[in-house]
Amino acid sequence: MIIYGLKNCDTCRKALRSLPDATLVDVRADGVPDDVMAxxxxxxxxxxxxxxxxxxxxxxxxxxxxDPLALIAAHPALMKRPLIDADGTLxxxxxxxxxxxVTAL
Known part of the structure; x- marks a missing residue:
């Protein structure tokens, strides 16, 4: 399970605490893969x-x-957070x- 968000976002931290096996990908530092964003x-x-x-x-x-995707690419903090990818389901x-x-998975 992957959580796309910001490492200093309170909501992303709550999600990460509830999902200890998930990996946080900081969208400012690492971005979101184009296929996931699409x-x-x-x-x-x-x-x-x-x-x-x-x-x-x-x-x-x-x-x-x-275009919203261009805006998010230019300003990653504009993406609503967290975006959770759980085995292909977003x-x-x-x-x-x-x-x-998500916790029921």
């Missing part, structure tokens, strides 16, 4: 973009209008529902 965007669409982040608020309207965020589904 699958995530196909599954979650615009929800993959964290529009509540400080990074998002710092963008001007022209930048916000760019989960986004760390809500009670996601936590229950």
């Amino acid at each position: 699958r995530a965007f196909a599954q979650f669409g615009a929800a993959l973009l964290n529009t509540r982040s400080t990074t998002w608020r710092g963008l001007d309207s022209q930048e916000r209008d760019q 989960y986004l965020g760390w809500t009670k529902d996601v936590a229950a589904q």
Whole structure:
């Protein structure tokens, strides 16, 4: 199981504590493989973009209008976190529902 997120993100740390066998991939340092990002965007669409982040608020309207995948590639902190890859099945965020589904695996 792979958790794509930020090592200093509280939500990612909660997920990692609950999933001790998972590996955290820091999206700022290592990025997300293109195929994983394409699958995530196909599954979650615009929800993959964290529009509540400080990074998002710092963008001007022209930048916000760019393709979401290009925005995330340029600003990895814009990706909603964590993105969890559990044997090919993707989960986004760390809500009670996601936590229950992933910990049951």
